[in-house]
Amino acid sequence: MNRPEPAAFHTVAESEQKPVVLTGDRTTGPLHLGHYLGSLKNRLMLQESHDQFVMLADAQALTDNMNDPARVRENVLAVAMDYLAIGLDPEKTTICLQSALPALSELSMLYLNLVTVARLERNPTIKEEIRLRGFERDIPAGFLCYPAAQAADITAFRATVVPVGEDQLPMIEQTNEIVRRINRQTGVTLLPEAAPMLSRIRRLPGIDGRAKMSKSLGNAIALSASPQDISHAVKMMFTDPDHLRVSDPGKVEGNVVFTYLDAFDPDQEAVAALKSHYRRGGLGDGTVKARLEALLQAELAPIRERRAAFETDPEKVRAIVAAGTRRAQKITQETLDMVKSALGLFCL
Template identity: 60%
Template sequence: MTSVKQTILTGDRATGPLHLGHYIGSLQQRVELQHTHNQTILVADMQGLTDNGLTPDKVSSNILNVVADYLAVGIDPTLTTICLQSKIPPLAELTMFYSNLVSVSRLERNPTVKSEIQSKQFGRSIPAGFLTYPISQAADITAFRANLVPVGDDQLPMLEQTNEIVRKINRLAGKDILVECKPILSHVPRLPSTDGKNKMSKSMGNAINLGASVKEISQAVKSMYTDPNHLKVEAPGQIEGNVVFTYLDAFCDDKQYVANLKAHYAAGGLGDGVTKKILEECLQEILAPIRHKRESFLADKQELINILRQGTESANQTASEVLDDVKAVYGLNIF
């Protein structure tokens, strides 16, 4: 018996190079899943513009960086469709149709959007496109009939809103023409920034990028938030909220070794300089091969463009079919 492959859609805003949060929260899973699933990855340039309407360079200059990051971590364009959002017009059209199904108050209730509005200090001058980006994300997901979405936990409210739209369209259609989706969360669904205050984010300037230099990695680890009350090496230190241990949990494969370090630190006698050194070695080891591959992919921009163009062509076909189905629901396929 042949089993039908499940379908994955996921993506990243082209607002900066990808970072360790992406790697641990979603990219690693995508690399595994591409062997067993139909996977499409969207470079979300239009979504990137929702809070960069007047700073478009920030988005356009990062499109190929993001593609290079994908390839550097092991996304294989022969297994995964990599495509560019702005070159897939059905996504914008679906967004328009879905916009009529979602109230402004529902958009304002989305907890991720709510906290982003606060941290970006938009107040009432929030761009309409930013408030409605969960609708465009619903268009992205449904346009590929994706039932699985590997994401960090900040995206859960978006998937909830997507499924509400799917149910409304299916109710209008009187049958299931769109598919509901489920998240795939990693073992680290939200990597904190090095200061421990926020989620690591491209837009907040608090990230360790996948292309970070040896020096940048070293400086980032040295500046990491630990236990502010751990003033003497002999004194017991606190593990909870200590970003060095959060990162060791996330990135060090030897769990027993990390457990022993934690016990030692909690008992006293282990200094922050030592734990930081151990973490730095681990991150340098993970990032060195990614950095080198990234550099060599970026050296051939035309090849990156070719990959993106090919993926975008095939993505357009799939998305056009879904758009046709949605237009039919509205009785608009007159000719």
């Protein structure tokens, strides 16, 4: 079978006016403030300037949740509702279901022939996640092979921009290694390399002071949190354990309340004044927490209200996801056909 001429290959980014961005979330639970600050707010801006695809990553969630697939299934619509509640517009952002895109699985299979087990095990992101989950050598094969699956996700949409946290940079590099291998082997620039987009706020800590806000650690504030939940979470926030009396000087560094004020308070001059006052003493934790709670209540109230409206009409949400998935199926299948043809594989 003859391969098409190089001119026959094109990417979505070349054929459409807007560059392509791919992002998404594992469907293991409702989204929280860490997601909101780290990626969701960026997506609101990106949908105005990019052809944005947001993936409900249920297949990837199964790599370490296969013992509880119901948890993954039940959270598909929950995460989709969070997307819509924060303002993602399905007319501008394609929301799609990962497991309903068969081209991704076939691309993953192809890419696994281009990487070694040793290279997968050296991936710093995978190594850290294996450590955190205590897998040791009992690593689910799907989990170990996730970098190849993520490369399939990114390249299937011919994405040129991928918003990620700093800890995910090795995943983007491994994707680009696969892209370069494919392009060398086919002799054409078949797939574009992806550029990471880092958030201004690299990571929002959990309310307990841990480095990472996480659903599984129980230290997160959900986007759908009730006013009572928000109030309780702020009251429980880690501050300075040595700040025992209002008159005591306090530490701002590592103080979760001030970290959140840095992230959410639009009046940074006032925050700077509060920090100075706290450092010299005379400012109680309760006063600072009250300011933060007021900000979070105002930020989350409209999101919670919009989400409640979507909860009353889950079929509408399902229809939005289905429509986005149909568009994604067409694009990802086109990429798979293009890759197979360029590699000289037999196609019916």
